[in-house]
Amino acid sequence: MNKLILIGLLVFNIASCQNKENTNTIIKKSNIMNDQPIYTLKISVANPYETYVNDMPVEKDYEKGSTNTEIPVNDFILKSGVQFVKIVLLPEKGKSEVDKSGIDYVNVKIYQYPHGLSNMSSEDKVLIKEFNLSEFRESPVISKEIQFEARVHYEVKGWSESADLSKENLNVLKDEVLDKYSEIKQTLNEGDTLGLSKKYQKRNEEIYTSLYNDITSITEDKKWMHExxxxxxxxxxxxxxxxxxxxxxxxxxSLENLNHESPLIANIDDKEEVYNILLHRPKSGSPLEVIR
Structure with a gap:
């Protein structure tokens, strides 16, 4: 299961993030201490699946068995307005189609929590949208996309003005992507916390903004990431x-291995620690950078 990698990573070592007047990050000064909308995606599913917000990967789970999870998605919401949610349902290993019982089990809900990530309470949450896949029949792949309106007190640039990488020469691009992943892998292998925070600076600034993080959560996350x-x-x-x-x-x-995971993996006491990154090119001709 993989939120690239769930919300514990979303506040991921926010070094150099206190420059709140960064030109790419606009925080609306509208009583955000009391009004900090967090949006989540709650998924109940019994088949392998993928979920996306604004065509960005939220979670991928290809294992057999049922899942019931809820994931904050503000890091994939760049500004207020219409957002797009998609779920893709896949057949279990050894099967050619998604069976009807699996289709009927699926339920997706979008919630809003009004008071920030650290104050998420079931008493305060508001159901924004709910949908299922009951209209579909058995099929090799099932996909459904819906829209919802988000209201947030920030605007981040993200990938909104980035170059379209799919139009570039794939072989040349793959070499560049591999070089970037290899560079980050070396930084991790050297235990270079400062070096990694510099590579993740823009990502961290935007995630910090989108989750309305305060100094306490930043400090805790820096400690967690350092360790x-x-x-x-x-x-x-x-x-x-x-x-x-x-x-x-x-x-x-991104680069993905045969398990649909990032190849940035540390083997720690026979357990895998996966570092997920997503790259963009801020403008045509510029080098690739980590953005999520």
């Missing part, structure tokens, strides 16, 4: 069987 990197030192595994995957209508690119 995570130190545990990964010298334990990054080799890359193999990689493919380029595009998101956000071609503006975002």
């Amino acid at each position: 995570r990197i130190l545990k990964s030192k010298g334990k990054m595994i080799p890359f193999e069987n990689l493919k380029v995957v595009f998101y956000a209508k071609g503006k975002i690119v």
Whole structure:
């Protein structure tokens, strides 16, 4: 299961994030201490599936068995307005179609929590939208997209003005993406926490903004990320069987292995620690950068 990688990573070592007047990040000064809308995607599903917000990957789970999870998605909401949610249902391993019982089980809800990530309460949450896949029949792949209106007190640039990478030469692009992943892998393998925070600076600034993080959550996350990197030192595994995957209508690119995961994996006490990153090119001709 993989939110790239769930919300514990969303506040991911926010070094250099206190420059609140960054030209790419506009925080609306409208009583946000009391009004900090957080949107979540709550999914109940019994089949392998993928979920997306604005064509960005929220979670992918290809394992057999039922799942009931709720994930904050503000990091994929760049500004107020219409947002797009998509779920893709896949057949279980060894089967050619999604069976009807699996289709009928699916339920997706979009909630709003009004008072920020640290004050998420079931008493305050508002159901924004709910949908299922009951209208579909058995099929090799089932996909459904819906819209919802989000109201947030920030605007981040993200990938809104980024170059369309899907129009570039794929072989040349793959080499560049691999170089970027290899660079980050080396940084992790060296346990270089400062080096990694510099590479993640823009990502961290925008996630910090989208989750309305305060100094306490930033401090806790910096400590968590520091410890995570130190545990990964010298334990990054080799890359193999990689493919380029595009998101956000071609503006975002990643490398994924045969398990549909990031290849940035540390083997820590026989457990895998996966570092998920998504890259973009801020403008045509500029180098790739980490954006999520």
